Amino acid sequence: MPRLLPFLSALFILSGCQLLPSETEGDDIAPGTVLLSAQHCLKEYIKDLRKIHFGPCLKVVSVNGQAPSVREDGFITLPISTPLRLETSCVYRHADGTPIPATVTTATFEVTSDTFTKAGKRWYLHPHKQARNVAGCEPTLAPSVYPTYGTH
Numbered sequence: 001m002p003r004l005l006p007f008l009s010a011l012f013i014l015s016g017c018q019l020l021p022s023e024t025e026g027d028d029i030a031p032g033t034v035l036l037s038a039q040h041c042l043k044e045y046i047k048d049l050r051k052i053h054f055g056p057c058l059k060v061v062s063v064n065g066q067a068p069s070v071r072e073d074g075f076i077t078l079p080i081s082t083p084l085r086l087e088t089s090c091v092y093r094h095a096d097g098t099p100i101p102a103t104v105t106t107a108t109f110e111v112t113s114d115t116f117t118k119a120g121k122r123w124y125l126h127p128h129k130q131a132r133n134v135a136g137c138e139p140t141l142a143p144s145v146y147p148t149y150g151t152h
Contacts, residue, residue, distance in 0.1 A: 034116045035075035036060070037124045038068060040145070041093070054093040058127035058139060061106075062087040080119050084111040090127040090137030109139040 029035055042055030060068050060076060064085055068076045078084060085108060092103040109125060116123070124142050128134040 029120050029122075030077060032119050033077050033079055034119060035071070035073075035122045036078050037122075038070040038074055038076050040124050040126055042126060042128065054095065054097045056090050056092045056103075056127040056134070056137070057099065058088050058090045058125055058137065060086050060125065061089050075122065078111070078116060080116045081113045082111070082116075083113055085109075086111060086125070086139070088125065088127075088137065088139050090139075105137040107137040107139055109141070115141070 037060075039057065039059040041057035044053045044055060045051075046053050062068065063076065063078070065087075070076055088107050088109060090103075090105050090107065091099045091101070093099055121143060124145055126140045126142055128136075128138050129140050
């Protein structure tokens, strides 16, 4: 019996690991589609000031002229290899992160048939390439929640 105990312990540990969800399980991304963030805000930590700079926020307001269907997780399902026209709205934020209504601007982002060629991925449409020292709304697509450039 004492020799059986380590074996049973290892067996229980291994069977418990089998029950853990995989990284992609629950993503529920339909075949032939990608997920695009319906809304995304930029922020950047300013090391020398020890504070967070709240950059602009972007929201997708329409896909080909129609209001997007936003999933519970905040993403929009889009087909791959399909041209689409995304209308967006951007707003800048105060130092406390609240929106500045007077700064609302709009911009169009054109998705070409070459934009999304591989299904099953999550994408983020940023309001700009970086969080600081920018003006206007220049939607920038990235596979990451982080801005394309850091401001140094």
